Amino acid sequence: MELSRRKFLTAVSMLAAGAVLPGNAFGLGESKKLKVALIGVGIRGVDFWGKRLVDKYSDILEFVGLCDNNPGRLEHALKFMNVSCPTFSDFEKMVNQTKPDLVIVTTRDCNHHEFIIKGLEMGCDVLSEKPLTTDETKCQAIIDAEKKSNKNLIVGFNYRWSPYNTKVKELLRDNAIGKLTSVDFHWYLNTYHGASYFRRWHGIKDQGGSLWVHKATHHFDLLNWWIDSDPEEVFAYGDLELYGKNGPFRGKNCRVCEHKNKCDFYWDITREKFMMDLYANNEKYDGYIRDNCLFRNEIDIYDKMSAQVKYKNNVVVNYSLTTYSPFEGWRVCFNGTDGRIEAWIDIPYQEKMSVDQAEMHAREMDQSGADIVSAEPVVVHNLWEDFKIIKVKMERGGHGGGDKRLHDKVFLHPDKKDEFDRAAGLRDGAMSVLIGIGARKSIETGKPVRIEKLTSLKPEVKRLV
Template structure:
């Protein structure tokens, strides 16, 4: 075993199952490479956890295998990523033949647990894309598997790493407004990005666990990290009132629909070259239709969501997710014993933007955005004082600049101390999805759900 792989295995073995992984989790040298295997070749797997790793870190890691149930897309993915490695439709065969150090899981949410658990059992450290999983039973299975294994699990949260989110964390941690009392957090998906979830498998509860899990896990993780405590109880409302069966008209999918000329949501996937090459060209093999009708009857997730979350430190959060807003953006306000912090991004009434609503999500996901630097504002208003406006550099590409900072931390600067504690482990992943799972259970039962009743993880007053 070469020095880099030995150092990698030794350092990641230090990871405690109940906390985020330590500063020294990864430590690579330029003289040898980490062996990486990827399962799931959708857009997140091929771009952020695929092509970007090859382009930016090719000197310190190499893909030794790619796996997917769709062999046609696998061949395209290998070329797009720029990898030169064997392809597998059987995950276990890939692990047995390639013996990777690290397995990256970017499959459909409802199958994350299968590959996480099997990867750990077969002697690999695992990095999974968010969300960790889709229900409490699968979450417990993952927790149990990691405890039994001498390998560890990492969750790839990226929003924590944006300069804007980090500045909010700094202000709260410094007690700028005293002790936190309550938080209001509202996220708005526009009719381009929001609608896209309902076109895909994300629109079906069995596959995604609903947007409470798939999308809101990002937001709940930010809240857990900002507040520095863990959720204790959640009560939620939710319904499906816009998409799915509520639509005035429907068809098989956009390409073959009779309502193309009258549907405001019509999307021609054949004119989106990247989506056509990644999905439409390979749908004959697994039947995955990327441009499904937004109003098909199979949609059963919620399109309006609101929750109240009580934390172990007694902070109370009011949260909502809107899936068909005229604009894409978010607002958050923190109330403390000494004042209030207000922050927001992409609210069109607060600033002038040259980016259209249709382009916003593509720009956010872009990994090599060259947009000129500009600044966002965070308002700090202390009791009995005038408010102060704090200017923070804003980046649009790669989730507000979070993507590249997360990768650099993992692969380039693993031993650099991070005063903000942005690296996420299994407990972080679990606590974020358990809020969403609890919200779903609350809607189903009409009752408040205690987070500690969902798995054997007992919420902590202060995050470790």
């Protein structure tokens, strides 16, 4: 495979800037592999940004260091990823000793800024798992750090790369419904996946920024990309009404809970070897409990969320996120001067489907490459005409086929121009989290929040729609 460390570095620049750089932009030898260091070896780190890269691209990259504050998880990561690189508890020590070209950040969301900034300052390109960060102060610090450095930051937005979402983008780009005016976007998390956020550290606002940031950053990034404009103002409502202190009972964790026989949310982590090996067997090092009670009193995030977002190009979005739906899926509707587009994934009443919800989530997260291909509908209904149904092929695994396409862009096709501009850099990462941060502030103050007041980034229109 005729790829090189130089092309990897070119890819980072392209993804960060959204532009194609010449192939000789970096005068590095063709035979050298890209040196990668990973900070944070939880499930997203060791699987999607770890094992999958080793399995698919080990001929052109190598992991030179893994870093985490939990020595047990580090030992597990080496075995699971099948690598033999050194491990570290000190990030700066890892970077100084291993001299990586690329640092991948997959820590808790509240710590992303720390390692993004240090990585840039120490001369590395950085790839951050979503969300970019959790508040506007940290976001501004990241903006300042990248501006001062001569390195690049990219954000791992995989949903853009799903063929289904790309088809929606293509229809909007080609003005299939004329000038876009408004969007309705509703996301439903089921009682398996949605509940899991409240078991984890994500249930604490200071650690994950709430699901307005951790989860909805995916959705807001899709909206920003589909609409081709930056958000300008957000007004939101939210509350915690099912999980946390609202529970009828609570226990230490699911494994030892006296209420397991009557709790509908009981989850037996001991039946999942991977989760036991990664988390439960390593609790002794840092006290992190993966099967925590989702009714514990410390939970302070929202479990129902609704927002209205006004964009710089005057498009208005109505958005909601539900965390205790009986099914997992989403629906989006675009209104334009010439008609309407409707798209949805996994709405059981429309697809006449019956799939175990835990199985559905496992299938979405699957990185094995054993794709289940389906044809999903997108409806285009123009004014004065009958509606048309467009069938779009998509895979079920790897977030609708988006995971492997994102990786291939970075590691296999860095010089290839992407007609749909799916590459995501600092501005994309910032604008997606700023909607969620603004929504949080709006709930707290009862007032709309202007995006331009949060950081130095000013909303722009990318394309007139």
